[in-house]
Amino acid sequence: MANWVIVELHRNSANWSQLVGDIVRLEKKIFPKHESLARSFDDELSKKNSGLLYSEIDGCVAGYVMYSWPSSLCASITKLAVAPVKENYRRQGLGEALLKAAIDRCRTRNVHRVSLHVEPLRISAVNLYKKLGFQVDNLIVGYYSSNRNAYRMYLDFTSD
Numbered sequence: 001m002a003n004w005v006i007v008e009l010h011r012n013s014a015n016w017s018q019l020v021g022d023i024v025r026l027e028k029k030i031f032p033k034h035e036s037l038a039r040s041f042d043d044e045l046s047k048k049n050s051g052l053l054y055s056e057i058d059g060c061v062a063g064y065v066m067y068s069w070p071s072s073l074c075a076s077i078t079k080l081a082v083a084p085v086k087e088n089y090r091r092q093g094l095g096e097a098l099l100k101a102a103i104d105r106c107r108t109r110n111v112h113r114v115s116l117h118v119e120p121l122r123i124s125a126v127n128l129y130k131k132l133g134f135q136v137d138n139l140i141v142g143y144y145s146s147n148r149n150a151y152r153m154y155l156d157f158t159s160d
Contacts, residue, residue, distance in 0.1 A: 004055040004062060004094055006101045009045070020045070022061040023054060030081045044078070053101050055094060065098040067106065067114075075106040077116040080125075096128055103132065103155065112157055117143060117150040129153050 009019060020042060045052060047068065054064040063082035069075040080102075082095045106114050117140070118125050134153040143150035 009052040065102045075111040
């Protein structure tokens with residue numbers, strides 16, 4: 001298992017531009033163009049009540065999670081990404097660690113619910129979310145495109 005540290009990205013970081021560039025490159029590798037935030041990443045990060053946690057391994061961004069908490073009632077996991085298999089970062093627990101860290105950040109903001117969307121065909125992702133207590137709320141037909149649906153999933157803190 002790889003050793004990693006999860007770090008919160010801060011706008012005043014000396015290496016902000018380099019990190020955002022690395023994250024955008026990873027975003028472009030993983031997500032289809034119409035699902036990618038690569039063009040608007042800086043705008044997304046500048047929104048009030050949003051955050052990004054990332055992990056580097058050997059100087060390379062290995063994964064990240066973007067989240068927001070628009071109100072005290074609900075937070076949202078916007079993106080969760082781990083570098084592709086060829087870099088050997090997947091299936092090492094990094095995605096789970098990033099997700100747990102984002103959930104913990106949301107808990108400290110006293111939100112009641114964390115939600116996310118995931119394509120039902122991404123079985124590993126769905127299983128990870130269920131492992132951490134997320135439940136399927138409903139199926140949203142055509143969420144990603146006309147022939148690609150999404151589960152809306154949620155994790156309630158009020159029942160903890």
